[in-house]
Amino acid sequence: MRGSVYYQSAELTKVIFFEAAKKENRVNPNHEHYACVASFKTMQSYRNIWNNFFNYLKEHFKVKNSELITEDHVKAYIEYKLEYYPSKQYLEKITSALGKLEVALNRYSKLKYEDNPITYDFKIRQELLNSAKDLKLVANNYVNRVYTNPNLIIDNLENDKHKLAAIIQLQGGARAEGVTLIKIEQLKGIKIDEITNKSVGVIETKEKGGKIGDVLVSIETYEALEKYFLENGTSIFKIKYQDYVNDIKSTCQKLNIPHQGTHGFRWTFAQNRVREYQNNGYTYEQALQGVSWEMKHFRASITEHYLGA
Structure with missing residues (x-):
């Protein structure tokens, strides 16, 4: 996908945001609104995080196309945020936003490449969230990331x-x-x-x-x-x-x-x-x-x- 960070996040927003979509449809795997976002405020919050994530990828990975995002990029971004000990609520917001980004990318890819869409899987975000502690510590069941040799x-x-x-x-x-x-x-x-x-x-x-x-x-x-x-x-x-x-x-x-x-x-x-x-x-x-x-x-x-x- 070409264009600025903000253009790309806007394009992805179009495939996942359906204002006032019914909850019963958003939890129904067979409905077109499944896993989509219905709240403008929530979508705006998610998009802000997407923009931050995309800018991070440009700076650190030289990735300018959101279609090239991988699970490794998601892991690196969350760990980058964890170093600054975000609140539990903010970390949950980040992982939720990245979850919706996964949905948006999959929907976008399916629309763009009908016969051979790219599959995105960011499950690592949930693993990192599950290991997160409260406001000051990063990991439950502390994970030592030190290299012994x-x-x-x-x-x-x-x-x-x-x-x-x-x-x-x-x-x-x-x-x-x-x-x-x-x-x-x-x-x-x-x-x-x-x-x-x-x-x-x-x-x-x-x-x-x-x-x-x-x-x-x-x-x-x-x-x-x-x-x-x-x-x-x-x-x-x-x-x-x-x-x-x-x-x-x-x-x-x-x-x-x-x-x-x-x-x-x-x-x-x-x-x-x-x-x-x-x-x-x-x-x-x-x-x-x-x-x-x-x-x-x-x-x-x-x-x-x-x-x-």
């Missing part, structure tokens, strides 16, 4: 640039958007890490919500990034997010390791960094707050999520 995964990635991106995430806690595009001016030199008193390289990143901050990596990793710029005669380190995700996923499958996506490296960083704080004389509470700031959050309680506390 992250370096094994990194060493076996197919693409050397993906390896470097993953190492930066693991050592510095950057989000994926912080490593898929790094400009040479973001390299801020060497400094002493105030927590460990060791020399580290500093990469300044701008991530979700425009938050700017330093990502601290080993001297070896920092020099590897400098070497990349020098040897390739470029001022930009850039990788495709979807290729990066696919490389991690296929590598985990080959190694028979549970796949936790790019975010698994960030989780591993959080747990390792809290231990570094504590090993250097900081209290547990100070460690939580410090790591939260380093991960471009504000509340110390957010770090507890990564610890399963």
Whole structure:
């Protein structure tokens, strides 16, 4: 489907919104209004979430056609939202909206490609919702997304640039958007890490919500990034997010390791960094707050999520 985010969401709205459609018809699998939306206010709320989701896909996956949406995209979006600990009600709204998006895409595809429609299945949204806790914690029956042997995964990635991106995430806690595009001016030199008193390289990143901050990596990793710029005669380190995700996923499958996506490296960083704080004389509470700031959050309680506390 071509057109802007807002045009595409409008087109999908047309195939699922039937104002004042009777409830008995909306729950009848044999009726044309089955699973459709009858409330203008509800449809408007869902469409706002669709627009946000589509913009997210444009930014992180370079996906501009809503017909190309997959279950992996839905999973990535919900987990992205979960990192900011939405209320239970908001999370339910997101998953409901994505459920209706699944219905809309299936209806749209059936109308457009009568003989060979695309089938969309976003059941992962319900699994993620079922594992969600209340206002502050992300998962019921806490799911630890830490990689127990992250370096094994990194060493076996197919693409050397993906390896470097993953190492930066693991050592510095950057989000994926912080490593898929790094400009040479973001390299801020060497400094002493105030927590460990060791020399580290500093990469300044701008991530979700425009938050700017330093990502601290080993001297070896920092020099590897400098070497990349020098040897390739470029001022930009850039990788495709979807290729990066696919490389991690296929590598985990080959190694028979549970796949936790790019975010698994960030989780591993959080747990390792809290231990570094504590090993250097900081209290547990100070460690939580410090790591939260380093991960471009504000509340110390957010770090507890990564610890399963």
